[in-house]
Amino acid sequence: MxxxxxxxxxxxxxxxxxxxxxxxxxxxLNALGENTVAISATGxxxxxxxxxPETAWEVPFIHVAFxxxxxVASGVEAALRIQGKDxxxxxxxxxxxxxxxIGLQSLSGAMERGHNLTYICYDNEAYMNTGIQRSGATxxxxxxxxxxxxxxxxxxxxxxxDMPMIMAAHGIPYVATASIAYPEDFVNKVKKAAAVKxxxxxxxxxxxxxxxxxxxxxxxxxxxxxxxxxxxxxxxIENGEFKITFTPEERKPVTEYLSQQKRFRHLEEExxxxxxxxxxxxxxxxxx
Amino acid sequence: MVxxxxxxxxxxxxxxxxTGSWRTFKPILDKEKCIDCDNCIIFCPDSxxxxxxxxxxxxxxxxxxxxxxxPSDAIEMVKE
Numbered sequence: 001m002x003x004x005x006x007x008x009x010x011x012x013x014x015x016x017x018x019x020x021x022x023x024x025x026x027x028x029l030n031a032l033g034e035n036t037v038a039i040s041a042t043g044x045x046x047x048x049x050x051x052x053p054e055t056a057w058e059v060p061f062i063h064v065a066f067x068x069x070x071x072v073a074s075g076v077e078a079a080l081r082i083q084g085k086d087x088x089x090x091x092x093x094x095x096x097x098x099x100x101x102i103g104l105q106s107l108s109g110a111m112e113r114g115h116n117l118t119y120i121c122y123d124n125e126a127y128m129n130t131g132i133q134r135s136g137a138t139x140x141x142x143x144x145x146x147x148x149x150x151x152x153x154x155x156x157x158x159x160x161x162d163m164p165m166i167m168a169a170h171g172i173p174y175v176a177t178a179s180i181a182y183p184e185d186f187v188n189k190v191k192k193a194a195a196v197k198x199x200x201x202x203x204x205x206x207x208x209x210x211x212x213x214x215x216x217x218x219x220x221x222x223x224x225x226x227x228x229x230x231x232x233x234x235x236x237i238e239n240g241e242f243k244i245t246f247t248p249e250e251r252k253p254v255t256e257y258l259s260q261q262k263r264f265r266h267l268e269e270e271x272x273x274x275x276x277x278x279x280x281x282x283x284x285x286x287x288x
Numbered sequence: 289m290v291x292x293x294x295x296x297x298x299x300x301x302x303x304x305x306x307t308g309s310w311r312t313f314k315p316i317l318d319k320e321k322c323i324d325c326d327n328c329i330i331f332c333p334d335s336x337x338x339x340x341x342x343x344x345x346x347x348x349x350x351x352x353x354x355x356x357x358x359p360s361d362a363i364e365m366v367k368e
Contacts (some may be wrong), residue, residue, distance in 0.1 A: 001326065001330060003326055003329055003330070003339055005339070007335040009335065010299075010300035010301075010302050010303050010335065011302070011303060011307065011334040011335045011336055011344070011346075011347035012302035012303045012304060012305040012306065012307055012347060013302050013305075013307075013334075014305070014307075015333055015334075016349075017310060017311075017333075017349035017350060017351035018333060018349075018351035018352070018353055019333045019351075020333070022333040022334065023331055023332075023333050026333075026335060027330070049302065050296065051302070051305075052290075052294055052296065053291075053296055053301070054296065054298075054301040054302045054304060054305060055296040055298070055299065055300070055301055055302060056300065056302035057299060057300070058299045058300045059299070180331075183330050183331070209351075215352070216351040216352060216353070217351060217352030217353050217355065217356040217365075218353075218356060219331075219333075219351075219353055220331050220353060220356070220357050221356065221357075
């Protein structure tokens with residue numbers, strides 16, 4: 001992989017030790033290069049990288065609100081286009097909360113209108129910045145502060161919203177899933193997304209040491225386990241054509257992924273087998 | 289004074305904040321064992337490993353990802 005002389009996300013940011021979001025954004029910006037404008041929804045990323053009056057960003061960056069990164073990115077893209085600056089990459093980042101819940105309407109609008117931009121959802125599967133509340137992207141069985149495990153509940157009782165397929169249903173030219181544990185795959189997808197004329201959407205799974213409950217050194221390992229167990233499937237949909245981009249040699253049982261995280265450690269056999277069945281069904285559906 | 293629109297005019301000014309002070313464990317690289325796979329550079333959340341694999345202790349938070357992802361066990365985490 002090409003290693004740049006200088007990263008476009010500077011250190012000194014306030015991300016937790018072992019933060020996956022900063023790895024994600026660093027890799028994405030390095031793939032896009034300096035000629036990029038970045039937009040961010042409210043979330044971990046915005047809070048940790050822009051503690052006023054400092055910023056970690058080495059490219060122009062704009063944050064407005066939780067719900068409107070899609071709309072702001074649309075405006076930035078339109079403003080650049082009207083000035084004839086067609087060669088600038090416009091990239092918007094949103095966490096899972098800012099993407100699958102709060103920002104869904106403005107993102108849907110941006111996609112439907114056909115703006116030439118790349119949207120990257122860094123999905124850590126809950127609202128981590130505000131204290132680990134569930135989001136639409138929280139997987140079945142995970143305990144969060146608003147879906148807590150206890151006598152009356154085993155945690156989140158709904159499956160994860162299938163956001164990449166919702167984006168694909170917009171008929172946009174490029175949709176992909178990715179993981180920070182597979183950086184070459186992710187970087188290739190970011191480059192493809194940027195090269196596409198029109199909207200592109202990448203849904204990146206990003207393990208969170210704080211919210212998932214694992215040692216800070218294991219962020220990448222957990223991402224790898226998600227993919228190796230089929231809990232997170234790497235694919236892309238290019239002009240409607242679906243393709244798996246990584247197939248594990250042998251799919252591991254989901255327990256190998258679940259048992260490594262505090263958020264799943266309370267689960268009993270019944271829920272684990274339910275999760276295994278769900279993962280098996282999804283792998284069968286997508287052809288993994 | 290707060291700027292209009294809270295505009296921050298200095299890119300990368302977070303470098304003023306030396307996050308190395310967060311560290312409990314310090315990664316020590318044995319360059320003899322290094323096989324140049326660059327995992328420690330690619331996966332560092334704090335851009336604290338340069339192309340020559342020198343670790344920047346001003347910003348390294350001691351997360352230990354570099355040591356964990358090193359295929360040749362060239363990085364050891366040592367208590368500060």
